Amino acid sequence: MSERITRDEVIHVARLARLDLSDAEIDEFAHQMSDILDHAADIEALDVGDIEPTSHPLPMVNVFRADERRPSLDRDEVLGVAPAEQDGQFRVPPILGEER
Amino acid sequence: MSPHEPTLPDEWELVVGLEVHVELATRTKLFCGCANEFSTDPNTNVCPVCLGLPGSLPVMNGKAVDYAMKLGRALGCEVHGSVMARKNYFYPDMAKDYQTTQYDKPTSMDGELVLSDGAVVGIERAHIEEDAGKTTHIGGGGRINDAMFSLVDYNRAGVPLVEVVSRPDIRTIDHAKAYVNELRDILLAIEVSDAKMEEGSMRVDANVSVRPVGSEELRTRCELKNINSVRSMGRAIEYEAQRHVDLYNSGEAPRQETRHWDEDGGRSTPGRSKEDADDYRYFQEPDLVPLEPSAADVAAIDASLPVLPAARRARLADLSGVGPDVLSTVVERGQDGLALDAIEAGADADKVLTRLQNDVAVDDWSNLTPPLLAALIRMETSGELTATQAKQVLSDMVESGGDPATIASGRGFEAMESNELEGLVDQLIADNPDEWIRFTSGDDGEQKKMQGFFTGQIMKATNGQADGRAIAQLLAAKGS
Known part of the structure; x- marks a missing residue:
């Protein structure tokens, strides 16, 4: 069976997820992801026209909380577990060329 | 259209759609009990949920959903069942590495906004999402591409927003401004946001393109960000539209991208080119259940609208x-x-x-x-x-x-008796026969000029106490 996912697609998805894959891994994931899509294709072949899409595994809607304040965390404690901090803020490496 | 409306060359038409992010005025954030309030002290309104710590779970703020539905109905939208989705991206303003938003099933769809001059702008959707934290770039002049590192404050992360997306129905800068003003007035009237552009509780992005007049096509658009006021939006749209026209006229074409409006420089500069929607790998948020307002819920919202x-x-x-x-x-x-x-x-x-x-x-x-x-x-x-x-x-x-x-x-304002005024007018006509002839037999311009002259004289004689309209009536009566 021909592969549904190309090496280029794996490289693209890996870049989106900031993953650095070796050549061997790229081949391996191209295979695995194609297998997953093959499985999805089997399901796609079934007639599910009468079945409501499952939006959530639990038969539950409208779970809300009241708009009431709860204590926030202590900042020193929070920043204490961060790799780097400065002036009460998280300090992160430069975000090169990736403005949102 | 105001006399100052900047216009494109005759053969081009402006096409604008606006995306407005509105911060909802709830007491707490969208998914946790941290305070939804502006604080200059960074990272003081944070908890495991809005910091995306492992094992934490979001719970939807019911008030935020009420406010979002209220806004949807005020914009004439259909409000129906909706689900939350994850929009995946890597940027440190969200510690979770995704933004919880709505994708294919937004809370509100298909409404319209009627502007003050009667023009109608379609509303495509108004969806609920969470705000991101605030990043400050240090070094390299504060520019993201040259920064040495960045600082992140998550006080704003998780603040409830509604993003109101208009259809590309706006054709003039005046209408773009009127749209933002009208939306702000509605937000204030229904009391779901303080809608202050200068404080960021209402943020506008403008999608701008141009097309030849008479064409119905939608050409490549650019999305302008960093617009801080209604005035700034007008300038940004004008600049961007002209940039597109210039590109087309020189045989080129704009490319679809997000651009950053530089208010001081009066120009837009390219940001990142817009990732394909698929690259955000949207999928349904498994940690939150669907929102299913009943017909009675929607009726109650309608009844609560002013x-x-x-x-x-x-x-x-x-x-x-x-x-x-x-x-x-x-x-x-x-x-x-x-x-x-x-x-x-x-x-x-x-x-x-x-x-x-x-x-x-x-x-x-x-x-x-x-x-x-x-x-x-x-x-x-x-x-x-x-x-x-x-x-x-x-x-x-x-x-x-x-x-x-x-x-x-x-104040000593005594109305002049009309016969007193008439006496003054008669006297003035007798004293200025040449001017009177010019008033009675001159052309329109001349007549206007002389009416001004006589009115001025009478005002002077009465210390401004005479009624301008009564003078005009008397002059007209005597001249006919």
Whole structure:
């Protein structure tokens, strides 16, 4: 069976997820992801026209909380577990060329 | 269209759609109990949920959903069942590495916004999402591409937003401005946001493209970000549209991208090119259940809506003949209730509205009650007070209260008897025969000029106490 996912697609998805894959891994994931899509294709072949899409595994809607304040965390404690901090803020490496 | 409306070359048409992010005025964030409030002390309103710590779970703020549905209905949208989705991206303003938003099933769809001049802009959708944290780039002049590192404050992360997306129905900069103003007025009227652009509780992105006049195509658009005021938006759209026209005219084409508006430099610069929607790998948020408002829920929302600005303007328009500018100013200031009551009390509607627009541009007009305003307008329409005098009396009434008759007599405003005025006019005609002939037999321009001359002379002789309209009537009667 021909592969549904190309090496280029794996490289693209890996870049989106900031993953650095070796050549061997790229081949391996191209295979695995194609297998997953093959499985999805089997399901796609079934007639599910009468079945409501499952939006959530639990038969539950409208779970809300009241708009009431709860204590926030202590900042020193929070920043204490961060790799780097400065002036009460998280300090992160430069975000090169990736403005949102 | 205002006389200052900047225009593209004749053969080009502007096409604009606006995306407005509105911060909802809830007490707490969208998915946790941290305070939803602006704080200069960074990372003080944070908890495991909004920091995306492992094992934490979001719970939807019911108030935020109420507010979002209220806004949807105020925009005439269908409000129906919706689900939350994850929008995946890597950027440190969200510690979770995804933003919880709505994708293919937003809360509100297919509405419209009626602008003050009656133009209608379609609303494609209004969806619920969470805000991101704030990043500050240090080094390299604060520019993201050259920064040495960045600092992140998550106080804003998780603050509830509604993103209102218009259809690309806007064709002029004035309409873009009117759209933002109208949306702000609605937000204030339904009390779901403080809608302050300068404080970031209302943020506008503009999708701009151009096309040849007569064409219905939608050409490549650019999304402008970093717009901080209505005025800045006008400049940004104008610049961007002209940039597109210039590109097309030189045989090139713009490319679809997000651009950053530089207010000081008066230009837009490229940001990152827009990732394909698929690259965000949207999928349904497994940690939150669907929102399924019942018909009764939606009916309750509808019942809770106040009369909206467009309807309030229409109510005044039915009673008067003033222009849309006057109506929107009076409604924007919340003076329409006062105006309606004064008109109800028998005052001339046009006069009430124009007096309010021109002469009551103050924050506090609580001294002005409907009966007092009506009494003043009656004194003006009956000729007891001239326009200038009425203006002065009104200013005193707003300032320190009191009834117009007392204030007028206190200021020594005695209405001129009409026969007294007529005597003055006769005298003036006798003293200036040449000017009178030019008034009676000159062309339109000449007549206007001489009317100005005679009116000026009479005003001078009466220290401005004469009624301009009465003078005009007398001159017209005597000249015919």
